[in-house]
Amino acid sequence: MTLEMDQFHSGFFEEAFESLDAMETALLQLDPGAPNAEAINSIFRVAHSIKGGSGMFSFTEVASFTHTLETLLDELRAGRMPVTRPTIDLLLKSTDVLRGMLQATQRKSPVDQQTVADIQFDLEQMLAKRPSAADTAAAVQVASAPTNTSLSSAKPESLRPKQMTWTIEFRPTARLPEPGADPSRVFCELAELGTMALVAHADKLPAFADLDPEVCYLTWTITLTTELTSEAIQNILNWAEADCQLRAEEPASSRPDPAPIASNPPPPPSPPPATNLTPTGDAGGNSAKAATADSNSIRVATEKLDELMNTVGEIVIAQSMLMQLVDGAEPPPVDRIRAGLIHLERNVRELQESVMRVRMLPIRSAFSRFPRLVHDLSARLNKQIELKMTGEQTELDKKVLEKIGDPLVHLVRNSIDHGIELPETRIAAGKSAVGTLFLNAYQLGGSIVIEVGDDGAGLNLERILSKARAKGLVGPNDFLSDEAVANLIFQPGFSTTEVTTELSGRGVGMDVVRRNIEELGGTVELRTEVGKGSSVVITLPLTLAIVDGLSVAVGGEVYIVPLVAIIASLQFKRGVARQLAGVGEVLLFRGDYIPIIRLHDAFNLEPRCHDLDLGSVMVVECDGRKVGLFVDELLGQQQVVVKSMETNYRRIEGVSGATILGDGSVALILDIPGLVRYAAERNAA
Amino acid sequence: MITDPPVVLLPIRSSVRECAALKRQLLALVAYPGAVRIDVTDVELIDTAALQLLFAFCRERIAKDLSTIWQGDSPAFRAAATAVSLQVGDSAGPSSHSACQHDA
Numbered sequence: 001m002t003l004e005m006d007q008f009h010s011g012f013f014e015e016a017f018e019s020l021d022a023m024e025t026a027l028l029q030l031d032p033g034a035p036n037a038e039a040i041n042s043i044f045r046v047a048h049s050i051k052g053g054s055g056m057f058s059f060t061e062v063a064s065f066t067h068t069l070e071t072l073l074d075e076l077r078a079g080r081m082p083v084t085r086p087t088i089d090l091l092l093k094s095t096d097v098l099r100g101m102l103q104a105t106q107r108k109s110p111v112d113q114q115t116v117a118d119i120q121f122d123l124e125q126m127l128a129k130r131p132s133a134a135d136t137a138a139a140v141q142v143a144s145a146p147t148n149t150s151l152s153s154a155k156p157e158s159l160r161p162k163q164m165t166w167t168i169e170f171r172p173t174a175r176l177p178e179p180g181a182d183p184s185r186v187f188c189e190l191a192e193l194g195t196m197a198l199v200a201h202a203d204k205l206p207a208f209a210d211l212d213p214e215v216c217y218l219t220w221t222i223t224l225t226t227e228l229t230s231e232a233i234q235n236i237l238n239w240a241e242a243d244c245q246l247r248a249e250e251p252a253s254s255r256p257d258p259a260p261i262a263s264n265p266p267p268p269p270s271p272p273p274a275t276n277l278t279p280t281g282d283a284g285g286n287s288a289k290a291a292t293a294d295s296n297s298i299r300v301a302t303e304k305l306d307e308l309m310n311t312v313g314e315i316v317i318a319q320s321m322l323m324q325l326v327d328g329a330e331p332p333p334v335d336r337i338r339a340g341l342i343h344l345e346r347n348v349r350e351l352q353e354s355v356m357r358v359r360m361l362p363i364r365s366a367f368s369r370f371p372r373l374v375h376d377l378s379a380r381l382n383k384q385i386e387l388k389m390t391g392e393q394t395e396l397d398k399k400v401l402e403k404i405g406d407p408l409v410h411l412v413r414n415s416i417d418h419g420i421e422l423p424e425t426r427i428a429a430g431k432s433a434v435g436t437l438f439l440n441a442y443q444l445g446g447s448i449v450i451e452v453g454d455d456g457a458g459l460n461l462e463r464i465l466s467k468a469r470a471k472g473l474v475g476p477n478d479f480l481s482d483e484a485v486a487n488l489i490f491q492p493g494f495s496t497t498e499v500t501t502e503l504s505g506r507g508v509g510m511d512v513v514r515r516n517i518e519e520l521g522g523t524v525e526l527r528t529e530v531g532k533g534s535s536v537v538i539t540l541p542l543t544l545a546i547v548d549g550l551s552v553a554v555g556g557e558v559y560i561v562p563l564v565a566i567i568a569s570l571q572f573k574r575g576v577a578r579q580l581a582g583v584g585e586v587l588l589f590r591g592d593y594i595p596i597i598r599l600h601d602a603f604n605l606e607p608r609c610h611d612l613d614l615g616s617v618m619v620v621e622c623d624g625r626k627v628g629l630f631v632d633e634l635l636g637q638q639q640v641v642v643k644s645m646e647t648n649y650r651r652i653e654g655v656s657g658a659t660i661l662g663d664g665s666v667a668l669i670l671d672i673p674g675l676v677r678y679a680a681e682r683n684a685a
Numbered sequence: 686m687i688t689d690p691p692v693v694l695l696p697i698r699s700s701v702r703e704c705a706a707l708k709r710q711l712l713a714l715v716a717y718p719g720a721v722r723i724d725v726t727d728v729e730l731i732d733t734a735a736l737q738l739l740f741a742f743c744r745e746r747i748a749k750d751l752s753t754i755w756q757g758d759s760p761a762f763r764a765a766a767t768a769v770s771l772q773v774g775d776s777a778g779p780s781s782h783s784a785c786q787h788d789a
């Protein structure tokens with residue numbers, strides 16, 4: 001294939017995925033009682049343009065499926081068929097299937113024929129129920145005939161699911177403390193679908209000393225024989241935090257016979273249905289949507305590129321001016337060169353900011369999965385929920401945006417599952433039967449704030465406190481503020497099995513959410529009011545590419561401490577530090593004893609000074625815990641460009657990245673959450 | 686002098702949250718030259734993380750030709766190991782030797 005054709009394909013897929021997202025949003029907004037004609041028209045246009053584009057590129061399977069979908073949509077927009085809830089649900093399923101087909105086509109992998117056939121059958125059945133169905137059904141068959149993959153409704157029994165054997169390669173991806181991450185839950189649910197055989201593989205298991213107990217190294221091959229479709233299996237796998245490869249091994253004799261279509265050659269044997277699933281745990285088609293969002297390309301507004309071009313032009317002018325000054329007069333005019341360098345420096349800073357702006361994307365792409373998630377989960381849990389989203393235009397660095405998706409899904413799920421009450425409970429509490437879930441994003445200084453909240457039951461602080469006391473997390477006589485009690489749900493010890501549902505069960509994965517946010521350099525704050533609801537406020541840096549940091553010297557090395565984590569920098573007075581049994585060296589800071597980490601010990605360096613009063617201590621905070629970092633010297637504040645350790649070398653404990661300093665040397669950027677954990681583990685040991 | 690083999694008593698709840706402590710305990714014994722006993726009697730809840738840890742421990746001891754003895758019986762332990770298709774130990778009796786295998 002030529003490069004040009006690849007580019008055309010890439011453009012088509014990008015637009016098709018965006019159009020499908022818009023189609024899904026419009027479908028979710030359709031009111032069965034009073035459907036909006038323009039909304040139906042816009043949905044129809046999406047199907048029509050995808051059909052046209054796929055036909056042009058000879059993606060015949062996509063074109064055929066979209067044709068059937070378009071026929072149904074045409075009936076709806078002409079008013080020949082009513083817009084009902086089942087119709088909307090089927091159309092939503094169709095968008096999932098279409099998205100899967102497009103992804104498979106883009107990856108040049110086989111399309112899941114069985115799922116396509118199932119939904120196409122349902123679409124055709126729905127079409128068959130409308131007035132004058134016979135005529136239109138014939139038209140559908142003829143129109144879809146050239147693809148040889150379209151299945152006619154003439155012999156619907158041939159399409160009905162038969163006993164199939166599915167092989168699933170199951171590779172857990174989440175860390176095991178994450179709720180629902182234990183693979184056994186998925187296996188139990190799958191076993192209920194039919195006859196299941198399970199084989200564990202331990203070839204990825206490292207040496208015992210290197211084993212991280214929170215990582216699942218085991219993988220499994222599941223063989224499942226069932227009458228259910230791949231969709232039913234997928235529905236279960238979607239809830240697993242795992243990479244799953246699902247393939248069918250249907251006996252040849254039991255394969256459905258594609259219905260012959262007059263005047264067309266018999267269809268070729270169907271390739272074995274296969275699909276690569278990389279679920280993110282979302283309901284419906286959101287796993288596929290997440291994969292789309294996590295792409296390597298970025299769409300940039302023309303004005304941003306113009307701005308970039310202008311700045312580069314300024315830099316070229318400044319550079320040639322400097323060259324002239326250096327090559328010209330003897331001696332060189334130092335003052336004018338200095339002024340030129342200052343000008344150049346300003347241009348370079350502008351260039352940096354322009355490039356940063358290019359990487360900024362609206363948070364809409366992270367929010368767009370939630371209407372569907374709320375729709376599916378509220379239906380499953382018999383709850384009535386209205387989703388209110390604001391600030392979708394707020395821009396965030398692409399990298400941050402890609403990583404924020406999963407924590408947001410956890411929070412939204414928690415709100416739906418545990419925060420918002422059932423309609424009858426809400427009515428009994430004097431509330432509207434319809435609960436409200438809100439997502440709000442806005443910029444605050446150099447940070448982005450995202451709020452996820454609900455008007456549900458709120459947290460029962462008394463019960464959280466008694467649970468924490470029972471678990472020994474809080475002493476029997478310790479007094480905690482309401483805020484501190486609410487924050488206990490971020491402790492790893494709180495889990496669904498231990499916190500009752502009336503408590504709103506918000507212990508579910510909240511420790512993981514907070515850890516993920518902190519790994520992005522952000523913070524999480526919880527607000528709650530009994531009977532009125534809860535909200536989680538996430539504050540994130542605008543970008544991960546550049547960090548404001550304080551450079552410090554330890555031995556012969558320079559380290560960067562992210563400014564966001566620093567509470568105070570102290571010069572020690574002799575005798576301020578103490579040795580506490582079980583904690584080690586501590587420092588009295590604002591009334592609390594906090595552990596001291598000597599960075600030279602943590603990184604095995606020979607320090608310039610051992611005495612605390614000769615160096616400096618920076619108090620840093622993470623996870624509500626403070627730690628004092630002892631260093632030889634504070635060097636100064638600066639912005640640094642973050643380089644990935646994993647990409648360029650390997651992961652190092654206590655280090656989140658590296659940067660290149662002005663003198664060309666490399667400085668490591670400290671991972672404050674990692675160091676705080678190190679202090680906690682050192683004390684526990 | 687004959688000394689009793691060290692015993693690792695698995696707690697009632699042996700889940701991923703207890704794994705860091707359990708790993709420290711097992712790590713100290715992974716190269717222990719004599720037999721090591723693992724007592725499952727108290728186990729009422731065990732998850733995949735803990736089973737994986739025990740499996741890795743057994744596997745490493747078997748590779749070093751060292752003996753691990755499973756002690757006691759726990760239906761929860763057996764059910765959990767079966768659910769993920771791991772044969773970690775043999776809870777048939779106190780004197781039985783580890784059958785640290787998997788079906789792969």
